[in-house]
Amino acid sequence: xxxxFGMKGYMKGALLLTIAALIVxxxxxxxxxxxxxxxxxxxxxxxxxxxxxxSFFVVWTSGGFAVAISKMLADAESSSHVMxxxxxxxxxxxxxxxxxxxxxxxxxxxxxxxxxxxxxxxxLAPLLKTGAFVTLFxxxxxxxxxxxxxxxDMAPVAYAQVFEQFTRVCVILAGAYIIMxxxxxxxxxxxxxxxxxxxxxxxxxxxxxxxxxxRLKFPKSKIKLAKWPIIKEVTILSLSVSMSSLLLLCFQxxxxxxxxxxxxxxxxxxxxxxxxxxxxxxxxxxxxxxxxIASSLSLAIVPLVAYQSKKVNGRGPIPFIQxxxxxxxxxxxxxxxxxxxxxxxxxxxxxxxxxxxxxxIVFVLQIIPFSIILTFTAILQGMNxxxxxxxxxxxxxLLKYIGNQVLITKIGVLGAAIASNIxxxxxxxxxxxxxxxxxxxxxxxxxxxxxLFLASAMMTxxxxxxxxxxxxxxxxxxxxxxALVIGGCLIFLGAIVFLTVVAKTKMLAEKEWxxxxxxxxxxxxxxxxxxxx
Numbered sequence: 001x002x003x004x005f006g007m008k009g010y011m012k013g014a015l016l017l018t019i020a021a022l023i024v025x026x027x028x029x030x031x032x033x034x035x036x037x038x039x040x041x042x043x044x045x046x047x048x049x050x051x052x053x054x055s056f057f058v059v060w061t062s063g064g065f066a067v068a069i070s071k072m073l074a075d076a077e078s079s080s081h082v083m084x085x086x087x088x089x090x091x092x093x094x095x096x097x098x099x100x101x102x103x104x105x106x107x108x109x110x111x112x113x114x115x116x117x118x119x120x121x122x123x124l125a126p127l128l129k130t131g132a133f134v135t136l137f138x139x140x141x142x143x144x145x146x147x148x149x150x151x152x153d154m155a156p157v158a159y160a161q162v163f164e165q166f167t168r169v170c171v172i173l174a175g176a177y178i179i180m181x182x183x184x185x186x187x188x189x190x191x192x193x194x195x196x197x198x199x200x201x202x203x204x205x206x207x208x209x210x211x212x213x214x215r216l217k218f219p220k221s222k223i224k225l226a227k228w229p230i231i232k233e234v235t236i237l238s239l240s241v242s243m244s245s246l247l248l249l250c251f252q253x254x255x256x257x258x259x260x261x262x263x264x265x266x267x268x269x270x271x272x273x274x275x276x277x278x279x280x281x282x283x284x285x286x287x288x289x290x291x292x293i294a295s296s297l298s299l300a301i302v303p304l305v306a307y308q309s310k311k312v313n314g315r316g317p318i319p320f321i322q323x324x325x326x327x328x329x330x331x332x333x334x335x336x337x338x339x340x341x342x343x344x345x346x347x348x349x350x351x352x353x354x355x356x357x358x359x360x361i362v363f364v365l366q367i368i369p370f371s372i373i374l375t376f377t378a379i380l381q382g383m384n385x386x387x388x389x390x391x392x393x394x395x396x397x398l399l400k401y402i403g404n405q406v407l408i409t410k411i412g413v414l415g416a417a418i419a420s421n422i423x424x425x426x427x428x429x430x431x432x433x434x435x436x437x438x439x440x441x442x443x444x445x446x447x448x449x450x451x452l453f454l455a456s457a458m459m460t461x462x463x464x465x466x467x468x469x470x471x472x473x474x475x476x477x478x479x480x481x482x483a484l485v486i487g488g489c490l491i492f493l494g495a496i497v498f499l500t501v502v503a504k505t506k507m508l509a510e511k512e513w514x515x516x517x518x519x520x521x522x523x524x525x526x527x528x529x530x531x532x533x
Contacts, residue, residue: 020158022292024165029288031169033350038176039189041278041355042271046190048281049124049260052252053115054131054197057104059249061097061138062145062161064242068234069093069146090143092230097139108132120261121274123187131194137201144208156211160204168200240386244377247393248370251400251420252284258404259416266409279356280413282347283363290335290367291374317383318441323512324375325432325443330452330507332371334498337456338491339364341463345487348480362417369421369428376431385438392430399423448507455501462497463490503529 036044072093076085108115112128148156175192179185239246259280263273339346343361348354377389403419411418436443470486477485502508503526513523 016154016158020161023162025288025292027165027169029285029292031172032285034173035176035193036278036282036351038173038180039186041275043176043186043189043278044281045260045274045278046124046127046186047193048252048278048284049119049121049256050127050131050190050194052249052256053108053128054134054194056246056249056253057135057138058197058201059245060238060242061142063245064238065093065097065138065142065234066145066149066157067241068237069142070149071237072230072234073146073150089230090147092227093234094139094143096231096234097142101135101138104135104138105132108135119256120264127187127191127194130191131197133198134201137205141201141205141208144205144212147212148208156208160207160211163207164200164204167203168196171196171199236386240377240381240390243390243393244374247373247396248287250397251423254397254401254404255280255416258401259408259413262404262408263413266412276356276413279351280359280363280416282351283360283366283417286339286346286360286364287366287370290332290339290364291370317379318439321379321435321439321441322443323508323515324379325372326448326508327516328371328375329368329444330502332368333452333456334459334495335371336365336367337460338494338498339367341460342487342490342494345483345490348483349487352480354483356413359414359417362414362421365421366424369424372428373424373431376428376435380431380435383438388434389431392427392434395430396423396427399426451502451505451507454505455498455507458501459494459498463494466490466493499525500529506530
């Protein structure tokens with residue numbers, strides 16, 4: 001591997017990518033709030049119907065293929081004929097990705113009318129055609145990101161990811177504002193939003209090209225290596241690395257094909273069905289915000305698991321696996337329960353109305369299993385255990401699809417949220433069972449769950465009491481302003497109470513906080529809170 005790729009350099013690079021991932025995911029969740037405010041629930045429905053098609057390829061490329069390429073190039077360093085092997089890998093993967101990108105482009109562009117018809121809205125076809133151009137940048141983006149990561153040089157990848165997302169968000173919001181101020185065409189606003197993703201990909205690619213300059217070369221290989229094993233390895237690796245993120249997008253794809261069309265079949269008016277699906281989709285940015293820390297945790301701590309798994313001596317990966325589980329469950333419960341108890345205010349504060357609050361309360365419960373799935377699939381990938389997690393997540397997709405077909409017909413859009421929760425909670429449980437089976441490790445002690453329950457109960461009780469007091473003291477306010485004041489105060493107070501109980505009961509040791517992204521301040525707070533007065 002490159003000189004930067006020692007464990008110390010790797011962790012430094014992983015931290016940089018973690019920070020970049022936090023920024024990217026935060027931007028991805030946050031921009032949807034002003035976008036929804038600009039275009040309304042119907043406009044949000046239009047964008048969310050097409051979004052998972054486009055993001056599927058972006059995530060698979062930026063996350064999956066880039067990491068797979070970097071691993072294969074890094075592994076080639078320890079083989080004979082290093083340069084020839086790396087050249088063959090690079091050329092083969094590039095040609096394979098070019099083929100895939102053309103196939104996906106044809107499916108989205110030429111199949112746009114069919115896909116739109118299957119979703120029950122033919123006017124979505126132009127958006128799919130615009131989004132199809134994202135796939136054409138897959139090969140060069142994946143190759144350049146993989147090249148830098150293989151060398152342990154994470155900075156260009158981190159900068160490109162942030163620049164790509166920042167450009168995308170700016171184009172989406174500026175474009176939507178201009179469209180709504182001039183033509184007020186919601187489908188045109190949606191098309192501009194999809195176009196923003198294309199522009200973002202181009203921006204990220206251009207920045208990476210600037211960093212690469214003349215360093216990325218394809219010397220002609222003098223030895224012949226079989227192409228099929230390379231293609232097979234990069235496919236399996238890319239899917240395993242990104243499968244938990246792709247799971248979220250696949251759930252959204254299932255919703256795109258089923259929620260709106262089933263609501264229409266059950267007699268709901270077309271405009272009402274669009275708005276209902278748009279309101280239901282408000283849950284997506286809330287879930288994304290909730291799992292941001294968990295997904296960043298997987299980037300930061302999983303390299304430790306992989307590193308410790310390969311060591312002959314030492315503690316092994318078990319302490320890191322236990323820490324990952326406890327932190328992901330802790331953060332998942334905090335984010336999910338926090339949103340549940342303040343959802344009426346959050347809904348109105350962010351999205352102008354408190355419509356379908358009960359549906360969104362059920363929806364955000366996904367944060368708990370998703371936090372575990374994200375980290376556990378990454379851990380198992382680091383341990384080279386890919387088959388069983390893949391089967392489990394495919395099972396989750398089947399449950400989601402069947403659940404949508406059965407439950408939406410009976411109880412409306414609430415059924416889609418319940419179907420997601422069934423698939424995700426079952427998958428998280430199976431992943432926990434599988435990891436415990438292969439490691440023979442106890443993931444957490446009984447007192448951890450007692451302390452977690454105590455922290456949750458204290459937060460809930462505090463928020464409930466303060467909610468009543470704030471309602472009395474803000475009677476002179478109304479609507480969104482009142483939701484903003486009360487909701488903001490309750491979120492801040494709930495977070496303080498929860499973290500204080502966590503710190504006071506020492507749910508995590510100080511040294512464990514230091515291993516987590518941005519955990520130093522929490523460790524310092526815990527030390528201060530527990531020192532003898």
